[in-house]
Amino acid sequence: MSRNIVFDRELSRKTHNGVNSMLYVEKIVRERVFDSIYWKQFCFSLNEATLLDKAMELQIIGSFEISGRPFPFICLFVKMVQLAPEREIIEFYINQDRFKYLKVLGLLYARVVYKDSELIQEHLVDYRKLRIYEDGEYKLTYVDEVVDRLINEEFFIGLTLTYMAKDG
Amino acid sequence: MAEKLTFGRRTWDREEYAELARKRKQGLLPTDVNSKKLKPTTSLDFTKDLNKLTVITSQVTRTRGKAFGFYCEVCDLTYKDNLKYVDHLNSKVHFYKLQERDGKDDGSANKTITLEDVKKRYDMLCLKLDQLQEKEMQSSGKADEFDVLKRIEQKKIEEQDKRDQGIRRAKEKEEKKKLQDDSDKLNNGLDENVMEMMGITGFGSTKK
Numbered sequence: 111m112s113r114n115i116v117f118d119r120e121l122s123r124k125t126h127n128g129v130n131s132m133l134y135v136e137k138i139v140r141e142r143v144f145d146s147i148y149w150k151q152f153c154f155s156l157n158e159a160t161l162l163d164k165a166m167e168l169q170i171i172g173s174f175e176i177s178g179r180p181f182p183f184i185c186l187f188v189k190m191v192q193l194a195p196e197r198e199i200i201e202f203y204i205n206q207d208r209f210k211y212l213k214v215l216g217l218l219y220a221r222v223v224y225k226d227s228e229l230i231q232e233h234l235v236d237y238r239k240l241r242i243y244e245d246g247e248y249k250l251t252y253v254d255e256v257v258d259r260l261i262n263e264e265f266f267i268g269l270t271l272t273y274m275a276k277d278g
Numbered sequence: 279m280a281e282k283l284t285f286g287r288r289t290w291d292r293e294e295y296a297e298l299a300r301k302r303k304q305g306l307l308p309t310d311v312n313s314k315k316l317k318p319t320t321s322l323d324f325t326k327d328l329n330k331l332t333v334i335t336s337q338v339t340r341t342r343g344k345a346f347g348f349y350c351e352v353c354d355l356t357y358k359d360n361l362k363y364v365d366h367l368n369s370k371v372h373f374y375k376l377q378e379r380d381g382k383d384d385g386s387a388n389k390t391i392t393l394e395d396v397k398k399r400y401d402m403l404c405l406k407l408d409q410l411q412e413k414e415m416q417s418s419g420k421a422d423e424f425d426v427l428k429r430i431e432q433k434k435i436e437e438q439d440k441r442d443q444g445i446r447r448a449k450e451k452e453e454k455k456k457l458q459d460d461s462d463k464l465n466n467g468l469d470e471n472v473m474e475m476m477g478i479t480g481f482g483s484t485k486k
């Protein structure tokens with residue numbers, strides 16, 4: 111159990127540009143994730159390496175079911191934000207090709223925390239299929255579509271994407 | 279053993295405790311706390327007591343000692359629901375008890391994970407996944423399924439069989455029909471003869 115994980119509900123010990131990393135996720139999302147059994151059972155003691163175990167099992171992108179139960183995807187995303195891994199680790203997540211949902215996790219992280227559109231843009235050429243749960247529906251999408259949405263839209267699976275400077 | 283005097287102050291049998299201490303030093307007494315093994319949270323099986331009926335009498339969420347419910351071996355506590363149980367496993371109290379039991383931190387917990395660690399884990403998982411898929415394919419005989427030529431061959435045989443069967447069935451049907459017709463004719467002829475013999479030519483009307 112890492113010292114970087116804070117017991118109870120305190121914020122993370124890591125910061126980005128002086129902002130506590132946990133603040134990159136809205137409070138309501140954090141609270142719901144922390145309350146879920148998936149978080150308590152699987153995510154609590156994960157680190158940057160063991161996160162892969164759970165990420166390879168991902169089957170779908172999604173935040174919350176209508177009942178309020180969080181999807182593993184959002185739980186792992188919150189975990190990543192809490193761990194605040196080194197940038198090279200996030201880039202490794204994004205550039206590996208075996209686990210596409212891990213890649214999307216990395217891309218979302220890069221969008222929310224780094225706000226680096228260049229890093230994300232490179233993956234507009236990945237056409238693999240993805241499952242996504244949004245607005246109470248299960249849908250089919252593609253990696254390049256997700257990348258496009260991360261660059262151009264303000265919301266993604268109910269998460270607010272803050273302003274990012276776009277080039278061109 | 280300790281003895282309680284009427285004054286309420288206790289006296290101690292020093293000899294007995296000295297004996298116990300000597301035994302413990304020689305390793306004769308088991309320090310049973312250490313022999314228990316920790317379960318990682320990921321391998322929790324909440325359904326293992328499924329369909330077993332137990333009576334839960336009070337509002338109390340935990341009890342000391344082993345009882346019905348979810349039991350924590352480190353802290354010797356039993357919880358009545360899994361959410362509370364897993365909360366406990368993630369709690370400070372449990373964490374410190376665990377450290378106490380397993381000896382001090384071995385340092386691995388506080389280590390910062392580097393890219394190398396992540397890569398190692400990634401390679402390990404890839405390998406594991408490959409092996410798993412291979413095994414699955416072999417056990418279910420699905421290896422053939424991906425051999426296109428073999429599948430085409432198989433399909434051809436199946437279709438030929440089906441066609442043969444269809445032809446055979448049609449033939450049988452025809453023969454049956456013929457036979458039926460013949461016997462019908464025979465029957466009808468017979469009936470008419472008999473009826474004529476009996477003086478009846480038809481039903482419904484007796485008039486001629």
Ligand SMILES: [Zn+2]
Nearest residue numbers: 350352353372
């Ligand atoms: Zn415990």
